[in-house]
Amino acid sequence: MEMQMIATENLSRKFDGMTAVDGLSFHVDRGEVFGLLGPNGAGKTTTIRMICCLIGKTSGKATVGGFSIDDPAGTMSIRKLIGLVPDNVGLYEFYSAYKNLMYFGRLYETPESRITSNIESLMKKLDLWDRKDDPVSTYSKGMKQKVAIARALVHDPEILVMDEPTANLDPEAARTIRDTILDLKKEGRTILLNTHNLDEAQRLCDTIGILKTKLLAVGKPQNLERSIFGRNTVIQLEYAGDEVVQAVRGTNPRKYTVEGNSITLELDDPEKETPRIVSAIVAAGGKIKSVNETTGSLEDVYLKLVRGE
Amino acid sequence: MRFWKSWLIARKEFDFIRIKKSALGISFGLPIGLGILLPLITYLEITRKKVPIEAVTPLMGSFAFYFIIIAALIPVYTSVSSIVVEKIERSLEPLLATPTSDREILVGKYIATFVLTIVGTYIGAAIFVTLMDTLTRSSIGYFYFPNTAFDIALFAAAPAAxxxxxxxxxxxxxxxxxxxxxxxxxxxxxxxxxxxxLTGELDLINLNDTSILAYVAIGLAVAAAIVFQVSTAVFDREEILTRWK
Incomplete structure (x- = not known):
């Protein structure tokens, strides 16, 4: 069994009687990229802050790297395990990127020699090295976000927690940040990613949790799509005549619809049923142009769950 | 409590203050200005208005109290901005996410403000003493400063303030x-x-009295200890992160 780096059980948080996070239960395995997807005000940042021990919980449990967020001694250990990229970069603008990273490396109690080597490798990897001594105030938004990522990694943490890392960035800068996250994923980092960008979640995350105060669904992106919308098989024919439709009906699919020369089937077990249906169509004289499987997109899943449709 | 962490935070504060002209102006401009202005006023009183020396020396002694007030005034700007600026620029969240305790963070901020205030105050006081003695020695016949009351004000009451x-x-x-x-x-x-x-100015107490100044210093030290404990106890990182928009 893979080690759970982050685990929450019925984690809840209320502010002045208003519930921000309600009964959240999920886990993130070592090396997994877990995306918390949800609209603004869904409780994503509150969840991250509880996990990073920045704010307390109202009820429930959470552990990070085996340490409980309730245990004051464990809190310091949790902070060392995590590198946080907050929704606002929060850099010291008067400092250079290098000095920002040096300062945080020291605060994270990293040995001096390791800080300098980490800074150099991170800044080179993120294409910041040439401007390492320039004040951060002169950087573009994308560069600042890269510095924030480098800051989160300067102590070489086991877990990276990122809150909307590409929000407010132009497409090119957002792409660079996403590529950086993909590289970190390849390195085997455990990443908890808050986002409301569906495309980003789909591209980067192994597992997605859809949050709207409560966790509405959790699973692999593909599984989520299938579990919400099922799996449809679309058979495109040269001509969908009565004999062919009759043959399809004879195979007893859960549901089927005919639209022009295309037959869409809802099947319980497509791997077993599709070959049988294809054989029946061919036996009935049907000429098949293509057979494809379709399902709802992550966007469909998200909107269906968030809107409560 | 790891002092090296507080010192690290204090050093960052010094770097910030160094580029912040308004903080430098208040921390150094104010005490230096006072250190120049007070001796000049005294000199003019003696030479132009011909105020008798017996009336001038109690006034000179009470000037020491200005440096206690200055030492309390400088942090009003610097200590407040050190926390508030971090809140506004959102740099407090990544700082609070590090394995650093609230007390270590606060002590770092205290050190930076305290050092800056004391350095500024002492520079101003050194200028004040030098100028005052230079300008008044011939009239008074001796170096009025330093004296015990001034030492208590500067080395006990001002740091406590x-x-x-x-x-x-x-x-x-x-x-x-x-x-x-x-x-x-x-x-x-x-x-x-x-x-x-003001009580001193109204002659209700004598601000040149070493015991009065000692009581002021002790009172300020006790108040400082209490407020320091309260400020670290009520520093609520959650409140700061969630209430500030």
Whole structure:
């Protein structure tokens, strides 16, 4: 069994009687990229802050790297395990990127020699090295976000927690940040990613949790799509005549619809049923142009769950 | 409590203050200005207005109290901005996410404000003593400064006033949500000092009296210790992160 780096059980948080996070239960395995997807005000940042021990919980449990967020001694250990990229970069603008990273490396109690080597490798990897001594105030938004990522990694943490890392960035800068996250994923980092960008979640995350105060669904992106919308098989024919439709009906699919020369089937077990249906169509004289499987997109899943449709 | 972490935070504060002209102006401009202005006023009183020496020396002695007030005044700006600026620029969240305790962070802020205040105050006081002695020696016949009352004011009461005011500034800035309200609240430590000064001016107490100054120093030290404890106890990282928009 893979080690759970982050685990929450019925984690809840209320502010002045208003519930921000309600009964959240999920886990993130070592090396997994877990995306918390949800609209603004869904409780994503509150969840991250509880996990990073920045704010307390109202009820429930959470552990990070085996340490409980309730245990004051464990809190310091949790902070060392995590590198946080907050929704606002929060850099010291008067400092250079290098000095920002040096300062945080020291605060994270990293040995001096390791800080300098980490800074150099991170800044080179993120294409910041040439401007390492320039004040951060002169950087573009994308560069600042890269510095924030480098800051989160300067102590070489086991877990990276990122809150909307590409929000407010132009497409090119957002792409660079996403590529950086993909590289970190390849390195085997455990990443908890808050986002409301569906495309980003789909591209980067192994597992997605859809949050709207409560966790509405959790699973692999593909599984989520299938579990919400099922799996449809679309058979495109040269001509969908009565004999062919009759043959399809004879195979007893859960549901089927005919639209022009295309037959869409809802099947319980497509791997077993599709070959049988294809054989029946061919036996009935049907000429098949293509057979494809379709399902709802992550966007469909998200909107269906968030809107409560 | 790891002092090296507090020192690390203090060093970052020094770097910030170094580029912040308004902080430098208040921390150094104010005491230096006072250190120049007071001896000049005294000199003019003696030479132009022909005020008798017996009337001037008690006034000179009471000037020491200005440096206690200055030591309490500088942190109103610097201590408040050290927390509030971090809140506004959102740099407090990554700082709080590091394995650093609230006390280590606050002590770092205290050190930076205290050192800055004391250095500024002492530079101003050194200028004051030098100029005052130079300008008044021929009239008085001896070097009036330093003296015991001045030493108590400068080396006991002024540091205590600085810590008291710093702690109060941190306390208020961690409880309110704007720099203006934090600064308004932070002037509170000045009120008792101004009252004591006015009481001296009304001849109700003698501000040259070493025992009075010693009581002031002890009172400020006790107040500083209490407010310091309260400010670290009520520093609520959650409140700061969630209430500030």
């Amino acid at each position: 600085s810590i008291f005011s710093t702690a109060f500034g941190v306390l208020s800035s961690s409880r309110v949500t704007t720099i203006q309200s934090a600064q308004s609240l932070s002037v509170v430590p000045l009120i008792p000092l101004i009252i004591i000064y």
